[in-house]
Amino acid sequence: MQQESELGQSVLKGVSRSFYLTIRLLPRLMREPVSLGYLLARASDTIADTAEVPAQLRHECLSLFLTAMRDPEARKKLLDKINQEFLEYQTNEKERLLLERLGEVFSWYDSVWEWSWNEIAAVMEHIVAGQMSDIQRFGIDGEDRLATADELETYCFQVAGSVGEFWTRVGFQTDHRFSGIEKDELIKLGISYGKGLQLVNILRDIPEDYANGRSYLPVEGALSHDQLLEEAAIWRAKARKSIKDGLKYAKSLRGKRARMATVLPALIALKTLDLLDEADWDQLYDGVKVTRKEVRKCIWQALLF
Known part of the structure; x- marks a missing residue:
């Protein structure tokens, strides 16, 4: 619980001061799923925006991200790729910290109520689909x-x-x-x-x-x-x-x-x-x-x- 509290406060505050304020205003029962969903979305967004990594690899990692939310083997594979391919390019220390602690964010996700797990999974499907289409269009297909x-x-x-x-x-x-x-x-x-x-x-x-x-x-x-x-x-x-x-x-x-x-x-x-x-x-x-x-x-x- 202490680890989840820290992720939902200090780590989240580091990657979004403005939205952190909004989350802190929320009723207690809404705060956990919204905080957790935001951290997962921000992590996938950081993967999508790491321009130094080839577009095809970023696209593959985002696809793997969704599988990693329910599959421990896919999760390990994703975290290894992040450590090897992404961390060195994170000039923003707060975003680097989020990626470093993504395994803990996934563990938090594993611990929530079933309804919360399902709602977060559903919204992440949409968000990651948008991020993948963005990379496909601009990074792989070369459209402007x-x-x-x-x-x-x-x-x-x-x-x-x-x-x-x-x-x-x-x-x-x-x-x-x-x-x-x-x-x-x-x-x-x-x-x-x-x-x-x-x-x-x-x-x-x-x-x-x-x-x-x-x-x-x-x-x-x-x-x-x-x-x-x-x-x-x-x-x-x-x-x-x-x-x-x-x-x-x-x-x-x-x-x-x-x-x-x-x-x-x-x-x-x-x-x-x-x-x-x-x-x-x-x-x-x-x-x-x-x-x-x-x-x-x-x-x-x-x-x-």
Whole structure:
């Protein structure tokens, strides 16, 4: 229990200070599955993003990751590959620590209630599928963009919309009075909310992706600043609509702690979209980020929400 507590606090805090705050606001019974799910997703994401490792090997390791969640032999094989192929390239000490302790995270996963085990397995299937398709498209096939709006919607569901569904299922499992909205309807809102949060990340990172020769936005013709900015305006409007679904989701929750934890990312995302609406390419390149002062305001707004 002490080891699990440390993983769910110090290790998790190291790899995500902002989401760590959200998790700490959650009711106790929701906190464990959400913390554990996040650590597993962050570990698979670190594997996916280790660019120094060949794309084909990263793709194979992600496929092995899912098998390792239920198969001890596959788990040992994966952990050996991480030690041999990935650790030396981790310049972020916190992400390196997470990979070093991934065996402990898996052991924690083995110890949870069956319902929690199943829900985490389900959301990880979606997340890893999105990460694998990302590597296949950009790293193996050599494409430079998503071809259609549907592809972007699918990707956003896999890596984030599915988390909104997971959040909802965990919420109802731990509190049958979780929301004043019926479960199936709340799942739809949760999926939309998660997709909106992922769109905000994509829109904020457009210059970085452009510098790496890729775009998550389905623009036509050669990639250019003007095209990307024009397409971004369309997707910012979609993101804002999805984040408003998140506000509706949060407002329906009966528990104060769950409501605060759920609404906080939405408030920060709306502030980010406001900044993105006003930013030109150079400002986007320099990085658009909500200030700590504004984050503190969002926390107070979440407390009063």
